[in-house]
Amino acid sequence: MIQLVKQIYQAYGFTDEQSQEVADTLVYTDLIGIASHGVQRLIMYDRNIQNGKVQVHSQPEIVKETDVSAVVDAKFGLGQLNGIYSMKLAIQKAKAHGIGIVTTRNSLHYGIAGYYANLAANEGLIGMSSTNSRPGMVPTHATRAFIGTNPIGFAMPAEPHNFIYDVATTTVPQGKIEVYRKLEKDLPAFWVAKDGNQPVNDITDDETLDQLRDPEAPVGLTPLGGVDEETGSHKGYGLGVIVEIFTGILSMGSISNDITTKDLHSGPSQSFVAIDPGIFGDKDQIIKRFSAYLQEIRDLPAIPGKTVYVHGDKEALAYEDRKQNGIIVDDKTMAEVVNIAKRLGVDYAELIK
Incomplete structure (x- = not known):
């Protein structure tokens, strides 16, 4: 393949x-x-x-830079290439100065945030990456989407494999809805909300699910925590806003509500962070302690028939x-x-x- x-x-x-x-x-x-x-x-x-939304031959350009930071204009190149370029730049700065933070504007969908965080972890660094996206999340008590799925990726070296945390700040990403539609499986939980607080589960409801791509429609993805403050909706909603800060706001690029599928000149903003654990002490000892900590979690008593995993375990097994x-x-x-x-x-x- x-x-x-x-x-x-x-x-x-x-x-x-x-x-x-x-x-x-x-x-x-x-x-x-x-x-x-x-x-x-x-x-x-x-x-x-x-x-024409993807500019095949464009090259990213650094438009502002310090020893530990940079702003990159991706010029609507393919998102994966923008992400690799920007994280490599953050890694370079972290190796030279202990930390590197790069914000990137005018990019495009770059896949999973954890991939870029893990690039840093594979270099012995702590890595973080986030991206905003076209509106997908319905903020708590709102009736239409305004914030993107806005994932957060984090990775850190560990044994026997890197710790990798990669989640959307919505209950699920848009792509998971698409997979369920292809497999013709009903949505198993409150992933999609209509009119602010009504669940959508029927995968054959094409009209409603198609509206997920229309930011003016009263349909959207639920934040982590669902649609009510009682279940923690405000937590996923707040995390989505924090991602906007580190992507669209700091890069002076698009925020989620600026991004549309119709406008060829709108695209997501992204962030890439690399941190050398060595700026806090002996790097090897820090990673050794972290690895031992993760193993203690794995060794906790588990519910019958279940296994206690830490983030990255399932990915390593898969x-x-x-x-x-x-x-x-x-x-x-x-x-x-x-x-x-x-x-x-x-x-x-x-x-x-």
Whole structure:
């Protein structure tokens, strides 16, 4: 699959290196079990490349910089490439000065936030990344979406594998709704709200679910905590606003409500942070202590039939399983990928076996 995705991006006009980077991010996401942001997203990126929203040959530009910070104008290049560029810049600053913070504007959908945080962790650093997005979240007591799904990714080196935390500040990301629609499965919980506080579960309710892409419609994703303060709705809502601060506000780029699918000149803002644990003490000892702490959590008594995991465990297990047994791609997504390959003249037959 990774070679097929790479050849598709080469056919779009991206360089070999860029195409490999994009393929790595998408297939890695499927390998760790996050199907909502893996190859399933290829159709959305294809649409944005075809309509000109993605500027294939653009190059990100640093527009403001200090020893520990930078603002990057991504100029509507592919989100994954913007993210890799910006996090590498943050890593470079952290290695030189202990910390690096980069905010990026005029970017595009970049996949999972945890991928970029983990780039830093793989370099022995603490990593964080966030992105805003077009309106998806309905703020507490509101009746329409205004804030994006606004995920937060965090990663830190640990044994036997990195700690990786990656969540939307809505109950689920938009991509998970799309996966359930493709699989024709009803939504199992209060993920989508209509008129502020009415749950939507019926996956066949196409008219209502299609309105999730219309910020003026009375339909949106629930914040972490649901729709009421009694269940903690204000917590996910507040986290979404904090992401806006570190992305759109600090970069002077778009906030969620500025981003639309129709405007080719609006795109998300993102943030990338790398911190060297060594600025606080002996790096090896800090990581050793953190690893021991995580193991203590794993060793806690568990509910019968359940396992106590820490963030990153399930992804590590999924990665090992899929590396050995392959990735399962649903039929609708595979059909989309094959159609893209056919249109671009990519010989796909041997690459999907």
